[in-house]
Amino acid sequence: EACWSQESQISAAKAAARGHGAAAPQAQPAPARCPTPSPPAFGFLFDIDGVLVRGSQVIPAARDAFRALSDGDGQLRVPVVFLTNAGNCLRKAKAEELSHALGLQVSPEQVILSHSPLRLFSEFHHKCVLVAGQGPVEENARNLGFKHVVTIEALRKAFPLLDMVDQSRRPKELPPPTTDFPTIEGVILFGEPVRWETSLQLIIDVLLSNGNPGAELEDIPYPHLPVLACNMDLLWMAEAKMPRFGHGTFLLCLENIYKKVTGRELKYEALIGKPSTVTYRYAEYLIKQQAEKQGWKAPIRRLYAIGDNPMSDIYGANLYNSYLKSAQQNQVEAAVKRSPVAASAQTEDQPEQREDCNISMESCESILVCTGVYRHNAEAPGNPEECVTETVFHGHRDFCFDPSLVEASYVVQDVHDAVQLAFKKENWS
Secondary structure (H helix, E strand, O other): OOOOOHHHHHHHHHHHHHOOOOOOOOOOOOOOOOOOOOOOOEEEEEOOEOOOEEOOEEOHHHHHHHHHHEOOOOOEOOOEEEEOOOOOOOHHHHHHHHHHHHOOOOOHHHEEOOOHHHHHOHHHOOOEEEEEOOOOHHHHHHHOOOOEEEEHHHHHHHOHHHOOOOHHHOOOOOOOOOOOOOOOOEEEEOOOOOOHHHHHHHHHHHHHOOOOOOOOOOOOOOOOOOEEEEOOOOEEOOOOOOOEEOHHHHHHHHHHHHHHHHOOOOOOOEEEOOOOHHHHHHHHHHHHHHHHHHOOOOOOOEEEEEEOOHHHHHHHHHHHHHHHHHHHHHHHHHHHHHOHHHHHOOOOOHHHHHHHHOOOOOEEEEEEEOOOOOOOOOOOOOOOOOOOOOOOOOOOOOOOOOHHHHOOOEEEOOHHHHHHHHHHHHOOO
16 A cells, blocks of 8 residues: 655645535545654765766666665655765766766765865965866865965966976977966865876975975975875775776875975875765764754764775774764763763753763764775675774875774675665664
């Protein structure tokens, strides 16, 4: 027996009103009503490449997963954020791409690209910054709030003698000196560029010259200009059988060249994208915002982060889970210091104390799928709680290798199994 949708009930009510006073129709058995599901107290963070798609190909389990997540009208029943380290496109374009792939409407507000949290770094928005990557990097930078943006290509045109690896691009005649180029005050690395040798050379030039790459090299400044990097993935999964180089590989090259030339470590003002905690905090904010917009009254307490890369997706989710547990402990300790008697006593005003502590998100559980970087040709273990042990650390230099952080809470075959697992844990169908 089909359950009535809200629209069906409204239509039936209007028909009844129009027929008031007419002969009563023959009695029909009342349709079975679906129990109203309780508002969700959990949300999902989905990686994209290797979980929902591989290159341009949709993974079949992805559509099954989103059919389970949607109601009869194609509306999501649970708050969802797509959390990807990709960054070579506009947020709107990625939302449209996902809408087409998954067969439902995805809004830009549900998408976090690797660079999305840069809008929080307002102290750099009025500085002149060099941006590197591919795709609409200048437009992305301006959309994030940066007012004075210089691209690698603009820098190369202003100083053509700097880019010398490709002999076909070397100037045929000595160009006049550039005199009115602005001093660069910071570097933002959005993602892997197309011509690595050009970007590596010009970024190093900017750092060694303190933002004036046309000047003669004197003392090497240190600390160097601020560098903000998005997306630390060493590898990522596309249609090829083996993983492809990611932006983390480019960063590895940049760090080693800088250290070899200067004898010092390249320092980052910020590392953004998975597994950085700031990215997951931003995702939590969007999940809560989405739940509020939908009118779901239950507070969101738990997150399920689904990914295919132990070194970014799983490491990041586990790192954020550790952050949440630490924050909860700190809040409890702060409450005890404020009112030790009230905190220890089992009194009726305990919920108020909990509100005062501002304890919100409880956990972020990691679910590893086998359709991407991790064991993409292997079967999932029979026990979804089986640990995953990584022997080679593919994470970024500035993230310490803690083996426990790359062990997923659960391992399943694909994203549909991951969604069903979360539903079972939440007792929510």
